[in-house]
Structures are given as structure tokens and as C-alpha cells.
Amino acid sequence: MYGRFLFALYLCFPLSASETSVVSAADAAPDFEKEIVPLLINRCLECHQEQNASGNLVLTTRAGLLKGGDSGPAVDLNAPLESYLLERVHAGEMPPEKQGRPQPLPAAERATLKHWIQAGAPWPEARHIDLFERSTDLRAGRDWWSLQPIKRPAVPQLKTFEQPANPIDAFILKRLEDQQMTPAPLADKRTRLRRLYYDLTGLPPTLAEVEAFENDTSPQAWETSIDRLLNSPQYGERWGRYWLDLVRFADTSGYERDQEKPFAWKYRDWVVDSLNNDLPYDQFILQQLAGDEIPDRSERSVIATGFLRLGTWNDEPNDPQDYQYDRLEDLVHTTSSAFLGMTVKCARCHSHKFDPITQEDYYRMASAFWAGPVAPGDRGLLGGPSPEQLGFKEVLGWTDLSATPRALHVLKNGERLHPLQQVEPASLSMVPRLEQAFTPPPEGSPTSQRRLQLARWIINPDHPLTARVLMNRLWQHHFGAGIVRTPNNLGFLADPPTHPELLNWLAAEFQSGGWTLKRMHKLILTSQTWQQSSLHPQQADYRERDSGNRLWWRAERRRLDAEALRDSMLARTGELDLRQGGPGFRPTISPEALEGLSRKDKAWQASPPDEQKRRSLYTYTKRGLLPPMMTTFDLCDTTQSCGKRDVTTVPTQSLALLNNRFVHDRSEALAVKICQTSTKPEDRVKALWERVYARSPSAEEQKLALQHLLVQTKRFREQKTVSPTAEPEAAKRLPPQILAVASLCHVLFNSNEFLYVD
Template identity: 25%
Template sequence: MRVVPLLWVVLSASLVRAEPVDFVRDVQPIFRVHCYSCHGSEKQKSGLRLDIRSELLRGGDNYGPALIAKQAADSPVWQLVTSTDPSTQMPPEGPRLTARQVATLTDWINQGANWPDGADDARLEDKRDHWSFRPLTNPSVPTISIATWPRNTIDQFVMAQLDQAKLHPAPEADRVSWLRRVTLDLTGLPPTPQEVSAFVRDLDPKAYERVVDRLLASPRYGERWAQHWLDVVRYADTHGFEVNTERPHAWPYRDYVIDSLNRDTPYDQFVREQIAGDQLEQDSATGFLITASVLLPGQIGADEPSKRLARQDSLDEIVVNISQSFLGLSVGCARCHDHKFDPVSQQEYYALQAFVAGVEYADRDVRTPAALALKQEEIALKAEIEAINQQLSQLEPLARVETIPGRETSAQLNEETFDPLAVRYVRFTIHDSNHHPTLGLIEPCIDEFEILTDEPTPRNVALASLGTHVSASGSRTSEIHKLEHIHDGMYGNSRSWMSSEAGRGWVQFELPQAERVGKVRWSRDREGKFSDRLPTAFTLEAGPALDQMTTVVSQGVLRAPVNARRNTDRISPVTTRQVRFTIEATNNLEPCLDELEVWDSSGQNIALASAGAQVTSSGDNVTPDRHELRFLNDGVYGNSRSWMSSETGKGWVVVEFPQAKSIERIVWGRDRPGKFADRLPTEYRIEVGDASDEWQLVAGSMDRKPYLPTEMPAAGFSTSGLSPMEVTRANVLMDRKKQLEQQATMAAEGQKAFAGKFRDPDPIHRLHRGDPEQPKEPVVPAVPTVLGTLMLAADAGEPKRRLALADWIASPENPLTARVMVNRIWQGHFGTGIVETASDFGRTGTKPSHPALLDWLAGEFLRQGWSVKSMHRLIVLSATYRQSTQYQEAAAAQDADIRLLWRFPSRRLEAETIRDAMLSVNGQLNLKMGGRGFNLFNQRGGLSGFNPVESFQGDGLRRMIYAHKVRREREAVFGAFDCPDAGQSTARRRESTTPIQALNLFNSQFTIDQSVALADRMKKEAGDDLTAQIRQTYLWMVCREPETDELVEATAVVQQHGLATLCRALYNSNEFLFLP
């Protein structure tokens, strides 16, 4: 700061002052005019407030205390008002303080900065004094006016509020309405006509209780209520952001929530498991920690600041998820500054972050009994796959270290000569062909093939007219392309044979008798009009019998080009102690290898580190825990366990074995799972050597087809260069291998959950303004002091941190946990919680409508052992819940939002319940539970959008909670019904009414399909009688028979338009779509 010129003026003016400075008379007016607009009650820029003495002494975000008594020159507030630096001077705009005002401020500070008690311009509200931060009370049950109305304690608290407002409860709902309400409420499905009939006939006073117990015992209950929780934690099956790639192993967490609710896992245990389930034998439960959107490594900048910011963002999501889900607090504001409303300081926010500083967004192998069984299955399948690989390796062409000679083939005429021999069988095998300019590699074609005898005037003995028989690997037949055209003596594309396989195929000729042959002639199109589909690599075999055929011509037969997944280089057995893999070119960037395998003659991969092999390299581009040299031979496939060279386009690695071994196969890949194809070595050498540093070349890319970036060669085995018999054998093996690989993949998938990985915690610092590049003092794991005193040492281990946090949240002493959960349960039944802001119990949230009832419910929750089902049972059996929806004009005028519950607040069903109910009544609902979700959207490519599926069958008719949830996308039909997109937490779904809802539900293909299915079901159940069909339709859809006028109208509709039209109309009726 530049303060010297003004300092002289200030000191000069100060020397003439003799009387003491009065704060109220002299200083406070200066603050009011020049400072309060930015540092008063409305705003506190940089966290600094000057209208309250304690806040001035506390200071702001950038400094410590803003004022040091008797030391004006050392006081930040004085330095700022005297600065001449435009970037720091205060006030930043408007008139500056005059020299006399600065002198007054200087004298006041130097005289001791006396600020009399009671002189503050504002009262600092105690943020800690808030109802939700106080311990649970044990409210006494109130006395009420209608003592006969309550059915349990809930009703007495509700009635007491109604008494105060001079309101009366609505009459009790009829039995059918209550049954439909409670069945939809607890299971998300409507009751069947049989269930309605049985309940109406059962006049036992315990009938209501039996219904509730039956519904709570149903697996459908967990599916229904899990949706409420998944809304809160923003569960989805994709990662979000622009790329929005699939999160394929998210679903185990969804299944965990469903199962926990069905088992009535005590809520305190439910909390503990979701924070530290890996320590509590519930591996999938920690999926809760990482349900939010996340940037994948490829979406984060390569620079370190970008990585640090992404890490901070991910930790923030975890802290916010924990605090709002379990505690009903929004602590995210404290990432950058002290919370403006709630008693959570910035230091306390980062102390919370320290509890989860070892959590990473990632898949993890789970240890459930089912997963462990799948692990054993996977091991057995992989052993069988490796046995097939051993057999296929014997069919792999030997790598050749010389460049393969060849010549350019001609479309018009090619002659192949060889030493004459007695021939009865000739086979021409095509291994490659030229590429069509737009279609790429397509089926090769030959218009005529001639077999010429070795005599002065050669005869073409291949002609069909001489009795020669021809067969082929396969033929693409049309009017102009037929197998018999290949030896009919006529030329041109219109008289040719075309293979059925792209780039390859074979034809075989059987002569009537043996002939001495030394030459063949063939052409693609002897007329010269066509040059596409031309064979460029082939072998010619000939002999007196099929089992005596030898290769007489080999033209340009190359091994398959490299691919990103798996490449095999088979060599003649050689004994060595070292193998060097040298990369000379890549398709881009620094080369990357996920695994380098060296197989010996006994079928063992001796390159594994576990077998004692050691690896060295030319240099490593290290990303910790992702790209390291040790991953080259760790036996684990995938980009996240790979080696990357430090040089662009080149590099080398050496594998050294404990002792010399006879080797015959090297297998390598860029990314065995096939997700990445960049950084692929396209030119390479493989050498063997010993301690003398002399290397022998044994394989390389010189005998492979060139890599073409426009074509992605398939991984695995290539039949290029094999005889037909070998191709047949290879195809059988590859078909079996494909089946086994699919089974192994399914077994592996079933062992994983997107539930986070845990490592040593990162050091956590308070970050100035939330900026990872401005770390301040370190913090240790601790909770906000307004809620407790938990604090751990800095060296506390990772699982200990999460366990301690989980135990603190799940403690009966925590004032928020039980209150927040019983409020969520209440909201699920009545549409609105006792606290309307279900995830904000802080000072910006709403006050409870029934504070005593909330605390009584929370206390009862604890007394019932944190049983969620017990709370459901209590609520749905209350007289409050059993009220009708009858409208009362006087009550509505006083309490339009029905917060006092003078009637049951009817509401529209959620999107998932509407879809499930439609499928339930028509008998199409697939009740399969668990596992990967069904698709609501077709696969998309790149950054393009997701196209909705329009017609569903099989798994697509499961309950909607099992849909593959795509973040940032809404389902085409039901997304309009306020279905959240998991972009953020949804504590309470809003309920909108829009034209698109009616249009979707009436005109969609889904509704049309389900209406037809429902009509078919009704016809089967009711027979041919039209009236019976209509009555049955009403019973299934709205739990009652039609009124007389409804029956008349419905009959007219069905007679004119069919029963499916009536079903479609009822699907759109309020009676079907709303809770009664």
C-alpha cells in the first residue's frame, strides 16, 4: 500500500487535537457514511462488519482483527482508508475520507479505540439459538376439544393446533378411499379388486392394522419408499455434466436402499452403513457418498490447479450430500466464507471435509456372498478362456521379422506360376482385398479362374464344361454374381463370383482327374471396367488329394493390423531371460500399454510381477494410481492400471525373468477392456536378450497390415493366412471364447459397485475464498460446535474418520438426525413435511407447523429403535391420515395450504407411481427386483442427446425405480410429471400442472400400448359382455363400479371406439392419477 504522503497530513492534523475522541459523536458517523454500505447489516464484503464492535475486532476473511487498539498504523482498517493503491484503498468508490476524518480515526485508535457498550448500530443475532439446534424435547400430550377423535398421539397434537385455529377435522374417509390411499402410499401400486372387496367385507376393528402390516411386509414397499430417498441423494446411473457417460455399477446402491427399507434396517444403522458400510459388511451402501455428478479424469484439465479444483468440487459434493441428507443443513456456503445464516464457520466446513478426505469416486469390488461366488465363477471362466487362448495361439501365424514381399495385383489379369505337379485339387484362399473408396473393406470378387496344364499348348481344366466341380467358403448370390460363373469361360463383372465375407474367402476346384499343372490365371474383371473388390493377398494350394495339398503361391499375406485391445506375437520357441518391447510410432501422443504378457512353452505368463519378473523402461509419464510402470505386469487390465511412456510416439520397456525360460508368445494391448484406443503403438519391435546386452529381433509390426486410423480392427484372433480347416477350427474356438467372455464379464460386473475407493486422507486446509490455490491453516476432522464436540487427531486413519462421523450423526444426542428423518416420512404421507423445507432445518428454512408433534415423533422414533416401518404404521393408522379430502370453505380461507391438516391433502401421484400403476392394472408389470436398470433411452453417441425408447417389453416393463437413470435427461412421457433429473438433490418434488402432461399421457405410444393391454385383460376376465367389461375396468382402475350415468357414457364410447379408448381415458382421469 502507498500511505506515506497521506500519513504526513494525518500526523500533522493529529498533533493539534487535544481532547479525547468520542466514538459515538466522532467516529461512528464516519463508518455510517463511508463503510456500512459494504460492511454493515446488509452486506459484509470480505466477511468484514463495522457496525458491531465484536465483528470489527474479529476481522474479515483477508486479515485478522481489523483494529489493534493504540496501534493505528498496524490496524488493517486504518491502512485501507489511508492507502493510495487503487486495488486496496477504501472506500473503493465515492468520496475518500478527508484528512480530518482520517486524523479522527487515527486518534481514536491510538487513544485505545474506546467503543462504549450499547453503541453498536445493530444487534448480532445468536445464530446458535435456533429451534433445530436445541436438544429434543419431550412434549406433554395436549388436552383437546374432541377427545373421541384421536386414534393415537399424533391426532392429539394435530387437534390441539386445530383447536387454537378454531377449526375442525374433516370426516373420516370411506374404507375404499383409505385403502387406495394407503396402498398407493406404501407400495406405489393400486389395490386389486380382490383386495378392495376383502377389506370392505372385513368389519373387524383390526382390519386397518392388518392391511398396513401386509403392505409394510411387501417387497413393493421398499421399491416405493426408496424413490423418496434416492431423490434426496440425487441417485443416477450416469456421471453427469456434458459427457454424461454411463455409471454402470451405480445400481447396487439403489438395491441396497430398497433392501434396507424392506428389512426395516434401524435408521441409525442405515446412516452408519451409508457413510462407513465398507467397515460394517455393507459394501454397496457407501455408494451414498458419491451419488453426485463428477468430472472424469479425461474431462479435467491436465494442469495441477485444475486437478486440485476438481478434487475440491468432489469433496464438496460429499460434504453437502451428508449434511443435507442426514442433518437437513446446507453447509455448502461455508466453502468460501462463514455461513451467513447458520452457525457453521468456514473452518468448521473444512473440518467436516476432513472426515471424508480419503474418499474417491470409483468402482469397488464388493464382498457380499453373492459377489464372492461370482468371483469364483469368474476365475473358472477365465481359466477356460485362457485354455482356448492357448489353442488359438497354435493357430496364430508365426511372426516374421522380414518385410513380406509382394506385388501389385491386377484387376484384369494375374498369372501365378509354380513348379509343375500332379494336381486334382486347387484352392485359392483370399486373405485381403483392396478397399472401396466409400464402403471400405468389402467382399472380394473374381470373374474367372483358370487352371492351366503344363504342356506346349496349355488347357484350361477348370472349366465346368469339362466336369470340374467348384465349392466356396460362401457366396453372395445375385443375378450377376454366382459361384458357377467363376469357371464358365465367360469374362466380366456380370459373370463373376463374389465372396460372402469382407476381405476374404476361398474357392476350391476338384478336377475330373489328376492333371499336371504349373500355372493358374485369374481376374477381377477381364474387361477392365471394375477394379474394386480386388484380392490383394492370397495363397494358392494344390495337390493330388485334399490331405496332400501344399502351398505353391503366397502373395502379400500379412498378419492382422494392431488393435487397442489384444495383440499376439507368436514366435518360434527361444530361450531368454529378457524381452524388450520397443515402440517406434503411435496413433497419437505418448504410447500406453495396459499389460505386457510373455508366455512360456508350458502356458504360463512369466512376465507377471507375482512370478518374480521385473520391469524397466525408457521413462514414465506417471499419474499416481493410474499410469505407473508397476502396472505393466500386475495382471490387471484397463487404462487405469497401465504404463505410459514419457516420450511422444516412442519408448521401450524391458521385462526380466528370474531365470532364462523358453518363450513362444508375447501378448500386449493398449486397453484390454476396449474403452480407450488412443496412444496405441502402431510400429514396434520385440527383441530377446541376456545380460550381455545383445538383442535378437523376434517379432514386430513389419509383417502386419498397416494400421489405418479410419478403421478400428477387431480385437483378438485373426484367421488371415489360415487354411479352411484351420479357419473352421478357429471359428469354433472363438465362438466358445465369446460365450465365455460374456459370462465372465457378467460375473465381473456383479462384483462391483460404484461405492467409492478409500485411501489415506488428503491433508485438508481452510481455503481462502474456497480457492485450492490459497490454502490457509490446516484443519483436523471435527463437527460444528453448535451440534457437538467431536474432534479427531490429524493422524486419525481413513476408516476411523468416517466411522466417527457416522456414529456422531446417528447418535440419539444429535438434535437433527431424528427430526429430519421423521419429517421426511411425514412429508411422504402428507405431501408436505412438518418442516416444509425438508433438507433445510437451518435459519433460512421454514419453521415447523407442529413443533411439539415433530419432537414427539422424533422421540417416538428413538423409542421404537429407529424403526422406519413403525413410523409409517403410526402415521397411516392415525385419524389425521384417515380423514377424507372434504373441502371446508372456512378452513380453506384460514389455511389454504392445509398446513394444519383439517383434511387429508390430496395430491397427484409421482411420475414413477403413475407408470407403475398403469402397468399394474393391465397385468403387464414385471416385478423382477434388483440388478442393472432397463433403458428409457437408446444408446447415444458422443455428445449427442439421448433418444427415448417408445415401446417397452420384458425388463422395460419393470417398476420405474429400476429404470437406468440418465442424469440431466427426463423420460419422454413421465418426465413431464415433475420427475427430477438427479442434477441436484430433490427434498420435495414440486407439483405442476401443464398441458404437456395431458398430451403425453393421452397420446404417447406407451399409453396406447398399455390401454390395449388393459382392454385385452378386461375382456379375458369379464368375457364378451360389454357392461361386465366396463365394470371390471372401473374396479381395476379406480376401485369402484361406474355410476349409472358413467356406465351409459362409457358404453357409448366403447361401442363407437372400443374398450381400449375407455381405458386410455381412465388412465388420464384425476381419480386414477390422484390420491383419494
């Protein structure tokens, strides 16, 4: 009644000026495709599609509009101005409130709707409107840029710059040319080599390696360095860490008991080996999703399916049947985020608010992991298959528990007790030209083969997302930010690509080259764009014009991540153990960090000291007890896919470097080595600079360092007690001269030159 009262008031007053101008602008009805369809998609179809239509009102067809819903006909063609749809709109009741806030139609849209209904609501015959058929100012449609076919664009031809040999530079220089900007000059050889080492291996070059490169004047020197590092075992360790972030890798299950996942480390080693062997990316995906279903299945391919077992796991959920849907959400989210750069999990309870992903799409993907039947109390889906089902011992892998899983239904609001229509297993509908239903497995198959079909859909050469997403990740890790700076989301809420044509070119080049990564690394690393300096002659001006460096007019200065920081200290002291693979080591954790744990004496047993000198990649990752120093330097969350780590600058980082026992141990170890080979303070300073910075000290640095040694030696000699930089045992074991050198080493480990890569 209240709504009708408001509508009556509306009829008593003339239209506003803006509405009148719209209605009187033309005698004909509004253009259906240009004006009415966008209005319906933007404002109405989220609630009024065929399935689960609110109030049973369907607005995707003219028949649905005229039929109306629970409240009767929506449009009265005999008295159009009295139509119930107009009444609700002008009463401010439609569109409904969101988060308690009214969402009234703008005056121009109200006028357009009124004019259209007044004209008889003309609607092309057989025209069916789809919520996701086109992009609007509120959401992405199936015409969204990242969902379009990958087409190799022509390499831009430059007008003011000399045409570069590397196509990457042409795309970058074209945008700079348009803005009348110039790129930064090339970084010096030492800077470039250090950047290259950290990019490809996560470790610093030695002084000998720096000098050898600086003295090599051959045209092939740069490419030779790239090839050598790409072929080193440390390449797979560096780039494998990025993938482990994406797939939420950990050695334990999380939750209260946080029990170990047996043999999870084998998946980590599989990733490292796959990258070192340059396994084509399509096979890399196929084995992780369906390594147990492929024709040439092997123990290694089954280990790859550990990808599906890496998530958190509660072995005592409050409601096991509800929990299986939470596990499905983890699988859908990790798969779609890592491989497709889309947040499909948002559609568990309703069609996606921003991307062309229906609620049914979510359950279509979930059906690939619906390893049933799962009876009440059965933990099969929760815990995964047994070794016998996998066919191999000592493997953390995945396989279906049945070739014919029980039916999966769309759930109203994602709630298990409110099932809606049954889902037919299929690919996502956001790429219509590739949409396909999953076929039943052949007779005698032990699995449903749905994951195999999902994987083949993802690696289809015509898939628009797979190559784009990976090339964006590759660019991100080489440059510090992606072409799309939201690497796990290339949908509507994504940061727009800085160079969309370059991203398309890279994706096309990647596919045409057989999906191998190493050649793409080399292509990027040989570009002038990657090799440019982080300093620009017009830095101040360009920062005003492009503060985010979206045009890539200079290189980004980047701080070492947690793993590279720890590994670099071990490398500079000569202690780093480069042994590869196998179970991870447990680092020493301070008693203070163990305070909150029950049974502290048994909760964590550190590995022997020598075992702890391996690369950080091989740290045993316990979800409930991550190493404090690593988390201080932004180690990623292990509960969900992480496409880009946070990079923070906080006081606790300085405090950790100043006080952490691991850092002090490295300082003392290096001091002992230097003092064993050098007796003169001048020689010790020079040796220290060469070990930590891979260069000789300047005259001013030499002077200040000698003063530091003099003051600190006197201090330690007079103190004759424990210094703030050492444990009591160290003070007794090490003489004042060595403690002074350790103090200087500690200063260098805390310096920006050590912590940052230019």
C-alpha cells in the same frame, strides 16, 4: 479524505429526532448484552472475526476494538466522537455495500453505537463475542430451534375435543382447538385403503382387496392392512425411491461422456433391502458413510458406501486439482443435506450467511472425505478406489486411499491457489456440546477412520438434527408436506415448523424405539389426522383462514408421481413385473428425443419389451438421457440431493398422456384382455371400471361409456386406416371393437380419478 469530510459534516449538524431520543433516554451506557452484542453480530462480525478479518480489524473482543486495524485505532477513548469507527458508520461506508446497494445502519442503531462509544465502549472483562452465539433477525445462531436438544414434550390435554388415543392427534387437535376449528371427518374405507396402498407401496389396490377391506368389520382391519403392506417387498421399493432422490442416484456419471457407473444398481438394491428389513436408521447412516471402516465390515456394508460414489463425475476435468474440490463439495453437500438438513456447502467460500456454520466447518467435514495423498494428475479421489482396495469384486464402493491424508486448508474464497490455515479434522461446531476433534486411526488401520467418526457424530443419540430431519421427511411423504416444508433445510431460511412440539415428540419417539421406521409409519397411519378426508364441511371458510393447510385440518389431494403413474398403468393392465433387484432396464425412448445425440444408433439401446414392464424404480437412469415421460411428470434432478420434488401442472403432461406410446400400449393391452373375457359392451364397460378404478361404474358413467364405444367402433370401422390412438400395425392387428375399448381405456387413464389420490 472523502469519509472524513462526511464525518465533519455530520459533526456540524445535530442528531435526528430518533437518534436524540435514544441517546437521551438514559444516562448510563447501552446494555452491552441486549443492545451492543446483537448490533455487532448483525452488522459487523461477518467481516471482522479473528480469522481473515477484513482490514485486520477484529471486533470479537474489546482488545481488538481498541487495537483497530490497518487504518489505525477504531475507537479513540480520549475523543470518542472522533473515533474512526463512528466516522465510517456515519459516512455510510460501514457496513459495506452488498450487491452494489448501500447498507447504512438504521438511525436508532447509529445512536446506540455513538452512545456506547461516548460512554467509553464498556465491555465485560474476558467477554468474547461469537458471530454464531445467538440468533438474530438476520441469521440463526447456535441457539436456533433445530439445534436444541430433542426433548419429549408432554402430550397436549384437550378441552373441547375428546382426548385421542394417538398422541399425534392430540398435537394436531390442540392447534385446531386454539383456532376454534375442527378436523375433517374420516375418509371412507375405499379412499383410505387406496391412499394407504399408494403411501406404502406406490401401487393401487385391486377390486378384490378393496371389497375385502370394506367387508371386514373387525377392529383390527385397519392395522392388519398396514402391517401387511409394511411387510410386502413393494414397501422398500416405494420408500427406497425417496432415499434415492436424496442421494442423487443415477447409473451414469454425467458430463459429456456420461459413462456408466458399474454396479451402481447394487446400492439401489441395498437401500430397498435395508428398508424392507427395517434396518435401524443409525446403522443405515453408519454403513453408507463408513461401511468399509466398521468392525463387522462385509460386502453389503461396502456396497452401502456407494452413497459416496453416486455423484456426477468428470473423468477429464480441465483442472484435476481444482476438480477434486468440486467433488468434495458434492460429498459435503449431499451428506449434510440428506442426514442433517443443513446447507453446509454454502460455507465453502465464506462462513454461512444465515446458519451457524463457519468456513472452517465446511473444511472440517470435507476432511472426512479427503482421501489423499492426491498428487497432480492422480485421479484417485475423482474416480474412487479400485476393487482390490475395496476387497470385493463387482462393487461400487468407497474407501480411503491412505490412512494419513495430506493436510487440508481453508481456501480463501474457496480458491485452491489461496490456502489459509490448516484444518484439524473434526465435527461441525454448530452443536458445541457434541463438538469433537477426529482422532488419528489406530496403528495398522488401512483408512483414516474420519468418516467413521463423522458418522458416529451424526448418529449420536443427543444429536439434535438427525432424528428431526428424518421424522420431518416421513411426515412429508405421508401428508404431502413436511412439518418443516423445506425438508433439506432446517436452518434460518427454512419454512417455520407448523407443529414444533409434534416434531420433537416424533423424533424422541423414533429414538426411543430403536431408530426403526416401520413402527413410526404405523403410528402415523393409525392417526385420525392421516385418515381424515380431503374434503371438509367448512372447506371455503377454512381455506380463507389457513390456505396452506398448515394446521392439517384436512388431508391433501395428491397427484401420482412419475413412478407411481407408470407403475399403476402396468398394474391395472396386469402386465406389471414385480421381479426385484438386479441391473435396471432401458426404456424405449422416441427417436425425436434422441435427435440431439451423436451416434444415435449406439447411444441408446432399449431393453426387450418384457423387461420394460418392471417397476419404474428399476429404470436405468442415464443422467444425460432421462425418459421424457418421467421428466414431464417431475422426475427429480439427478445431479444433487432432492428433498422434495417439484409438483407442476403443465400442458405437456396432458399431451404426454394423450400421445405417449407407452400409455397407448397399456390401453390396447387392457382392451385385448377385457374383450377376450367379455363380449357384451355393458360387461366390457363394467370390467374396465373394475380394473382401472377398482369399482363399478355408476349408471351415468355406464351410459356415457356405451355411447363412447358405439361412436368409436363406428369411427374405426369406417376409417379402416390408422387411428390417432394406434400405430399402423395395431390398426391391422386389432378389430374396431377392441380399438374402441382401448380408446375408452385411454380416457380412464387420463382421468383425475386415476391420476390423483384423495
